[in-house]
Amino acid sequence: MADEETVRRAALALPEVTEEAHWERPSFRVGGRIFAVLRPAERRAVLKLPHDHQEMLFAARPEAFAPARWGRLVWTFVELSAVDDQQIEALVAEAWREVAPKQLVRQRPG
Secondary structure (H helix, E strand, O other), X not given: OOOHHHHHHHHHOOOOEEEEEEOOEEEEEEOOEEEEEEEHHHOEEEEOOOHXXXXXXXXXXXXXXXXXXXXXEEEEEEEHHHOOXXXXXXXXXXXXXXXXXXXXXXXXXX
């Protein structure tokens, strides 16, 4: 079972990531752009994942993944108790790749 410290470690292990408050919640950014937010009171994270992967996750595991909607934006809520450390680490890295500068992404294999 993943927890917020797993998310934090995974995010901060990625190149050029900073942790900053976003609406009084921890957020993780690369190049000033948010790719993950922790919601400790709810024991979940919000990740910016590619649309096609989001849709697959919502359909395959609705107990673990749900849409997080803000107007036209759709991010992914992740119930941390429903995923393991390896899964959340992979998802955090995928979210990082969605917003990181392309040159930085090319420098990091995987």
